[in-house]
Amino acid sequence: MTTTTSHTPEPEGPARPGRLIQNEATTEIPVHLLFRDDAGPVSVPLKPAIVARRQGTGEQPRLRRPMQTEPRPAPEVDPDLVERPARVLPGAAGVFAGACGAAGCLATSWWAGVLPSLAVEALRLPVSAGAGLGPVQWAAYTGAGALGLVGLGGLARGRTGRAWVLGLFGRYRGTVRRTGLLWVNPLLLRRRVDVRLRHWRSEPMPAADGSGVALRVIVLVVWRVRDTARALLAVEDHESYLRECVEAALARVPVEMPGGSRGSVEAAGETLTRLVVRDAQAVGLEVFSVRPVRVEYAPEVAAAMHRRRIAALDAQHRATVLTSVVDSVEDTVTRLTVRGLVELDDYERKALVKDLTVAFCAGRGETGG
Incomplete structure (x- = not known):
């Protein structure tokens, strides 16, 4: 009699849920990635983290992106503001203009008859009829005086390692780096600059x-x-x-x-x-x-850092002394045993090492070394 036995598949364990946690504030985590039966490598695709919205705000989830540090821009100024040489004349031009202005004033005074007699005799000038100070004489005075003031007022001395920045009504008019006696427009504002190292x-x-x-x-x-x-x-x-x-x-x-x-x-x-x-x-x-x-x-940390440095030096000194003592004890015990002067078992060796260590430490402490 043949008995047919039907093999019913044994029920497997409880079905694993497809997801462990899933809500607005977390990412989906598959359970089979946490508890795997096989030992093979697991490849998990990386996704950008999601920042959940806060309850009651209506804010939509957004991707959290890494912070990007932009390079700091370099300071910039007006590109048209660049040094350029100013227009100046040799100092001889200013001296000549001043002399002409002074001569013009002197001639006008002689023409008007107001020049003192002593000056007339000193300069050997003919006696003037004396036309008096009229509008023409005053105009001559004004022109000659303005010429003398402009000529002498514009004289300047340029020095090595110094420069002038010239401006007129707030506008840059140039830079003077020349040396020696110069004539600069007296209407320009001068600002001295040290250009030396x-x-x-x-x-x-x-x-x-x-x-x-x-x-x-x-x-x-x-x-x-x-x-x-x-x-x-x-x-x-x-x-x-x-x-x-x-x-x-x-x-x-x-x-x-x-x-x-x-x-x-x-x-x-x-x-x-x-x-x-x-x-x-x-x-x-x-x-x-x-x-x-x-x-x-800094003053607020100077005392603490001084104590810290002293403690570090003291610890370094102690470590040096201890290393020296251990080397001395090891050398002494090795010489005694190698030469056969003493035969020591483990207990006696430990006792000898202890006594020698104490003796060497005490000796170094007394000598300050």
Whole structure:
């Protein structure tokens, strides 16, 4: 008799839900990715995270995108504001005009008969009939006097390393870099500028090191005015602007205390120089170097950092002493056992090491070494 047995498939475990959590504030997480029976690698496609809307606000979900830092734009000024040479004349022209004006006034006085007799005799002039001071004489006085004032009033002396920025009614008219005796239009406003190579030692400025500890830094800046028009007209005060550029650069660049690696100090100086050059060249300033010459802790953290440095030196000294004592004990025990002077078991070896360590430490403490 043949019995046919039908194999009924055993019921599998409870069906796993397709999703573990799904709501407005979370992303869908398939359960089979959390509890897998096979050990094969799992490839999960990455999707941008979704920020859920807040309840009751009606705000729609939005993608969370990574922050993009845009490069800081360089400062710009009026492109037409560029230094150009001003029109000036040699000083001899002003001297000649002044002499002509003085001679004209003298001649008018003789013509009007108001020139003193002593002056007439000294100059050997003929006696004038004396026409008197009429409208014609006053007009001659005015013309001669104006010529003399314009000629003598426009005389100026140009010096090496100095320049004048000229302006008329608020408009830039040019720059004078020539030296010697010159004649400049007396109606123009003159502003003197020092164009020599200059160095500026700053006052203590706030800064920080790589760990964020507050510092006070004194920097040495070597610079000069390259474009006088921009230096005087693009900013209110180019020296104050340079000082603020240096302070802003120190706030962005970590500065190391003296005694650090030379490479880090040089790198900080190069970074400071690059940042200040970038900000200062737009206003006609040429910066050659920005170097920290003195670095110290800020007053509020100076005492704490001093105690920290003393503690670090003390810990380093203790570690050095301990290393020296351990080496001495090891050398002593090795010599005693190798030469066969003593035979020690483990207990005796440990006791000897302990006694020698105490003795060596006590000896170094008494000698201060």
